[in-house]
Amino acid sequence: TEALQQQHSGAASGVEPTVVLEDRDLWTRFQVLTNEMIVTKSGRRMFPVVKVSISGLDPSAMYSILLEFVQIDNHRWKYVNGEWVAGGKPEVAPSSAVYIHCDSPNFGNHWMKEPVSFAKVKLTNKTNGNGQIMLNSLHKYEPRLHVVQVGAEQRTISCHAFPECQFIAVTAYQNEEVTALKIKHNPFAKAFLDSKERPELQSQR
Amino acid sequence: TEALQQQHSGAASGVEPTVVLEDRDLWTRFQVLTNEMIVTKSGRRMFPVVKVSISGLDPSAMYSILLEFVQIDNHRWKYVNGEWVAGGKPEVAPSSAVYIHCDSPNFGNHWMKEPVSFAKVKLTNKTNGNGQIMLNSLHKYEPRLHVVQVGAEQRTISCHAFPECQFIAVTAYQNEEVTALKIKHNPFAKAFLDSKERPELQSQR
DNA sequence: GACCTTCTCACCTACGTGTTAAGC
DNA sequence: TCGCTTAACACGTAGGTGAGAAGG
Numbered sequence A, B: 001t002e003a004l005q006q007q008h009s010g011a012a013s014g015v016e017p018t019v020v021l022e023d024r025d026l027w028t029r030f031q032v033l034t035n036e037m038i039v040t041k042s043g044r045r046m047f048p049v050v051k052v053s054i055s056g057l058d059p060s061a062m063y064s065i066l067l068e069f070v071q072i073d074n075h076r077w078k079y080v081n082g083e084w085v086a087g088g089k090p091e092v093a094p095s096s097a098v099y100i101h102c103d104s105p106n107f108g109n110h111w112m113k114e115p116v117s118f119a120k121v122k123l124t125n126k127t128n129g130n131g132q133i134m135l136n137s138l139h140k141y142e143p144r145l146h147v148v149q150v151g152a153e154q155r156t157i158s159c160h161a162f163p164e165c166q167f168i169a170v171t172a173y174q175n176e177e178v179t180a181l182k183i184k185h186n187p188f189a190k191a192f193l194d195s196k197e198r199p200e201l202q203s204q205r
Numbered sequence C: 001g002a003c004c005t006t007c008t009c010a011c012c013t014a015c016g017t018g019t020t021a022a023g024c
Numbered sequence D: 001t002c003g004c005t006t007a008a009c010a011c012g013t014a015g016g017t018g019a020g021a022a023g024g
Helices: A002-010 A024-031 A108-113 A176-185 A187-197 B002-010 B024-031 B108-113 B176-185 B187-197
Strands: A018-021 A036-038 A051-055 A062-072 A077-080 A083-086 A098-100 A122-124 A140-150 A157-161 A167-170 B018-021 B036-038 B051-055 B062-072 B077-080 B083-086 B098-100 B122-124 B140-150 B157-161 B167-170
Touching (some): A024 A176, B176 B187
């Protein structure tokens, strides 16, 4: 983590690539509620998914794309009376919370031709060391994207933070508004959408 | 196709990587029956899957791995009286029948650390231009693996043919022994295994 | 007791099979 | 008619959801 930052600040030449977050409206709707992401032993996907369109790379140069989860705020968080409040001392951040996109390494051309999706990232609270990202439950995180040029002797790095994508890691949802918004938009949760939205089922209760 | 061969014969230096086919016994059982592979408009996976373990690469050099489908035998084939017989003139082979493994490009280290599977190759008889391999139905094919070094200025290529994996492309299975062997070993066809193997269901007919 | 975590579950999405009947 | 292709189908694999009960 620190090494990434140092290399970034030390990068001398080259134009920074442009990174644009997809589904920004949806992310913002979660952000205003204070977003939560489930962590499980076996790993849980994120919803929404971090997805970015990238431009400004050298089409024929080789890059790897990384997604880092930075533990921000020096607090442990607590959900009391419908609000998230900062608690006591934070737990120490796991050494590495960096996901390497499975298309890495690849040509700039590949990364730019269509948006890069991090749908397969899995968040966990246990060390199962299998490409999964270990986070501390009840701590707040911010995803950051790193573009690393590889192959050539020089490694230029660019970094892009997504404050809209901040979230608190949880083992169970706390804010039911967050749960409802997840159910509404995540196709894999459609089972719960049906029973809550169909009028004929509503009236039977 | 021709370019690949010419570059191969023109390669001057470097040790050839070692390529070993996995599940060779299973492939051979299909080969003795004359193997068939379904082609569909939307693309059909192969079964068995071409899967190879590779060694002898430079761990830090960058390679792409390609699977080519070469139309062999200058015939159109026909299944009559339980036998495949060579027919008349073949149709012209589609220009390119080369599948680039989705992990490409990657380091020699990556390709060697575990067997490389081509489970996601899809065979089709229509041009839908989406990474799918277009083949002529009722023609015979042989898969060939190409290892291409990229990044460096020189591109060394090695080629490895798999005669055990030869097959005839079909739109529907002709030899019912081939069908039975596919059902027996492909987990996705388990629905048909059940009804044919359970004795209590057999006796009811 | 209050808080947090873990596990099992029903219910989805997504898609890979050969079968079968219809089409050409 | 015959040979080959197509599309709909039932039935699997594989795995992503939050709910809810149980555990610590």
